[in-house]
Amino acid sequence: MKKQLLDNIISKKNNKEEFAIVTNISTGKNFIFEKNKIIDKNFEKYSDEINNYFNNKQNGIIENTDIFIDTYLKPIKVIIVGAVHITQFLLDYIKNLNFEIFIIDPRDYFASEKRFPNMNIINKWPIEAFEEIKTDSSSALIALTHDPKIDDPALKHALKNKFFYIGALGSKKTHLNRCQRLKEAGFKEEEINSIHGPIGINLGGKSSPEIALSITAQLVLESHKL
Amino acid sequence: MKNISDEKILEEANLWINDNYKVALATVIKTWGSSPRQVGSKMIVNEKGEFLGSISGGCVESSVIDESLQLIKQNKPFKKIELNVSNENAWEVGLACGGEITIYLEQIN
Numbered sequence: 001m002k003k004q005l006l007d008n009i010i011s012k013k014n015n016k017e018e019f020a021i022v023t024n025i026s027t028g029k030n031f032i033f034e035k036n037k038i039i040d041k042n043f044e045k046y047s048d049e050i051n052n053y054f055n056n057k058q059n060g061i062i063e064n065t066d067i068f069i070d071t072y073l074k075p076i077k078v079i080i081v082g083a084v085h086i087t088q089f090l091l092d093y094i095k096n097l098n099f100e101i102f103i104i105d106p107r108d109y110f111a112s113e114k115r116f117p118n119m120n121i122i123n124k125w126p127i128e129a130f131e132e133i134k135t136d137s138s139s140a141l142i143a144l145t146h147d148p149k150i151d152d153p154a155l156k157h158a159l160k161n162k163f164f165y166i167g168a169l170g171s172k173k174t175h176l177n178r179c180q181r182l183k184e185a186g187f188k189e190e191e192i193n194s195i196h197g198p199i200g201i202n203l204g205g206k207s208s209p210e211i212a213l214s215i216t217a218q219l220v221l222e223s224h225k226l
Numbered sequence: 227m228k229n230i231s232d233e234k235i236l237e238e239a240n241l242w243i244n245d246n247y248k249v250a251l252a253t254v255i256k257t258w259g260s261s262p263r264q265v266g267s268k269m270i271v272n273e274k275g276e277f278l279g280s281i282s283g284g285c286v287e288s289s290v291i292d293e294s295l296q297l298i299k300q301n302k303p304f305k306k307i308e309l310n311v312s313n314e315n316a317w318e319v320g321l322a323c324g325g326e327i328t329i330y331l332e333q334i335n
Contacts, residue, residue: 001251001334003243009236025255025330028304059266061256068255068330070266 001030008032009072016074016100020054022046026066033069043067075100076223077135081126081154082144083110086169089212090142091119097220099140104129106150126154138226140165140219142199146174152181159191165222167199167215174198235268235279239334247272249334250294254281255306259325273298281329282309290329297331304332 005021012019012032022043023030031040033054039047049062053069061068075098080087083105094101102120105111111123122129141158143151146169158166159182168178175197182192200214201221235251242249254267262283269279269287271294281290286309293307307329 001332003334006236006240006243006334010240013236023330025304025306028332059264068253070253 005030005032013072017072018074019072020050021070021072022050023068023070024066025061025068073098076226077102077133077139078142078219079104079133079135079139079154079158080142080144081105081151082146082169083107083112083116083121084144086144086208086212086215088115089209090144090215091116092209093212093216094219097216102129102133104154105145126150126157130154130157135161135163137162137164139163140223141167142215142219143168144199146170148178148181152178155182155195156185156187159187159194164226165196165219166194167196167218169199169211170197172198232266232268232279235270238278239270242270242272243334247274248298250297250331251334252279252281252290252294252329252331254327255330256328257325258327262325263327271295271298282327286327290331293329293331297333302333304330306330 009021020033021030022033029042031043033039033050035054039050043050046062046065046067050069053060054071057071057073059070078094078099079102080090081104083103087103091101102122103111103116104122104124104126106123106125108123111121122132139161141154141163143154145151151168155166155168168175170178178197179192196218200211201218203210203214205211205214239249239251250271252269252271254263254265257265263281267281269277269281269290271277271291273295275291275295277287277291281287289309290307293305297305308326309329310326
């Protein structure tokens with residue numbers, strides 16, 4: 001592999017692009033595959049197979065050939081609302097996974113650089129913050145303030161944009177009240193039921209790092225259903 | 227789909243190269259039976275034998291380090307290596323997954 005190819009891969013990854021590195025393992029030749037772009041002439045005859053691997057988000061060798069495809073997918077966006085104590089532990093776990101993480105909190109004393117060094121922190125109300133983040137059905141929301149003023153607008157945005165995972169912190173009672181508010185706001189029962197509340201799989205723990213772990217487990221579980 | 231740890235390996239490789247190390251990149255390209263790391267998993271090795279990442283969870287890393295050192299020493303561009311995880315290669319760490327993996331090893335230069 002040429003150093004230049006390595007530089008290209010790193011820069012494409014930083015730009016959150018989706019691509020594949022296609023290598024002929026008997027000649028060492030390689031090229032960067034991108035959807036709807038011209039395929040290197042050395043690999044033209046494998047065009048259909050390469051597209052298939054890429055569309056199926058797969059890595060592997062095309063059967064009966066020496067062509068290896070290594071697919072690079074853009075990370076899943078995870079938006080955390082609430083720069084709270086649990087968030088600090090949650091980041092410890094999820095930063096090692098293939099997620100692009102954003103933290104939203106309108107309270108500047110929570111959303112400080114000192115509490116969250118080197119993170120994407122948006123110190124705005126969720127409605128304004130979501131204008132800066134392009135979201136879709138492959139995005140996830142973790143609402144952790146349990147303050148309706150902050151969490152509810154984010155939950156509504158996530159429901160409207162059909163996020164694949166929506167979780168909200170709060171007791172069963174808090175969650176029932178939340179569901180009632182969303183119902184009054186016009187959301188369907190089926191949409192409201194898609195919210196994981198109380199958030200996380202039940203591991204039995206109640207401490208911040210334990211709750212963070214249970215949220216991580218649920219997020220990973222749901223992300224593999226995509 | 228890759229785990230972020232595999233993707234970060236390439237950034238580490240870049241840092242090593244910028245520090246004037248010679249670097250070999252090992253990628254799992256095929257697996258049979260039960261092998262611990264999926265296709266696309268990566269490991270980097272420099273000429274001092276230092277390595278980062280993982281291609282088998284510990285079973286065959288030492289063979290791949292040896293192969294990498296040879297590749298760098300002989301200044302070859304790439305090599306394909308087939309490894310049987312269940313045989314004597316595995317004794318060092320006591321793992322015997324019973325799988326086989328193929329590794330594509332290449333120099334970055």
